[in-house]
Amino acid sequence: MNPSSHLILGISGASGARLGLRALSLFAGSPDVHCLHLVVSPRALLVAKTEIDAGISSAPALVDAAGLDPATRAKLALYPESAVDAPISSGSFRTRGMAVLPCSAGSLAAIAHGTSRGLLQRAADVCLKERRRLVLGLRETPLSLVHAENIALVTRAGAIVAPPVPAFYAARTAEQMLDAYLLRVADLLDIRVDTDDFRWKGGA
Numbered sequence: 001m002n003p004s005s006h007l008i009l010g011i012s013g014a015s016g017a018r019l020g021l022r023a024l025s026l027f028a029g030s031p032d033v034h035c036l037h038l039v040v041s042p043r044a045l046l047v048a049k050t051e052i053d054a055g056i057s058s059a060p061a062l063v064d065a066a067g068l069d070p071a072t073r074a075k076l077a078l079y080p081e082s083a084v085d086a087p088i089s090s091g092s093f094r095t096r097g098m099a100v101l102p103c104s105a106g107s108l109a110a111i112a113h114g115t116s117r118g119l120l121q122r123a124a125d126v127c128l129k130e131r132r133r134l135v136l137g138l139r140e141t142p143l144s145l146v147h148a149e150n151i152a153l154v155t156r157a158g159a160i161v162a163p164p165v166p167a168f169y170a171a172r173t174a175e176q177m178l179d180a181y182l183l184r185v186a187d188l189l190d191i192r193v194d195t196d197d198f199r200w201k202g203g204a
């Protein structure tokens with residue numbers, strides 16, 4: 001399989017479980033992605049219980065909530081956060097890169113400092129060391145100096161911090177705003193996604 005057809009998605013415990021689910025669905029459905037490697041932090045499940053459904057108690061249950069068709073579901077490789085022996089834990093396993101959506105301030109800090117506690121952080125660390133694309137959808141507001149310095153650190157290391165800031169000019173509903181944002185992330189990952197075209201085409 002072409003290494004560039006492997007993509008990693010991390011879902012961390014920031015607010016925005018629906019963002020992670022929609023990313024899962026759009027990215028796994030991309031014709032440019034043949035395998036989407038998915039890591040869900042245990043804190044992300046806590047958030048999903050609050051924001052989506054109290055019955056979501058495991059990563060497979062979260063994936064079920066995405067309602068993927070069987071062909072798209074077959075493109076997923078789901079790992080527990082503890083699986084630091086997974087292929088994506090090694091730089092020798094070639095991937096297109098990784099997105100963390102949403103990315104908590106805690107995961108940002110861990111990635112900025114290379115602590116690699118758990119598979120999500122390790123896979124991100126691998127992307128940095130291999131100079132692969134790493135997009136962090138940091139969801140926190142307001143930002144402290146600690147956050148700002150961690151943003152600077154990961155940016156200098158090659159990551160792109162892309163907070164899920166709504167494109168108010170491009171979309172009206174919350175769902176459209178998620179898709180408009182994810183289209184921009186997909187562009188950063190250089191993958192095509194099946195969503196409405198929220199690109200700016202000029203005024204009037």
Ligand SMILES: Cc1cc2nc3c(=O)[nH]c(=O)nc-3n(C[C@H](O)[C@H](O)[C@H](O)COP(=O)(O)O)c2cc1C
Pocket residue numbers: 011012013014015016041042043044046047050103104105106107108139140
């Ligand atoms: C409902 C809920 C919403 C949260 N929202 C955020 C958030 O928007 N941003 C953030 O940085 N942390 C948020 N947190 C706190 C993180 O979950 C917490 O810092 C956790 O340790 C992050 O772990 P992880 O990055 O390994 O998933 C939230 C927690 C809960 C329970």
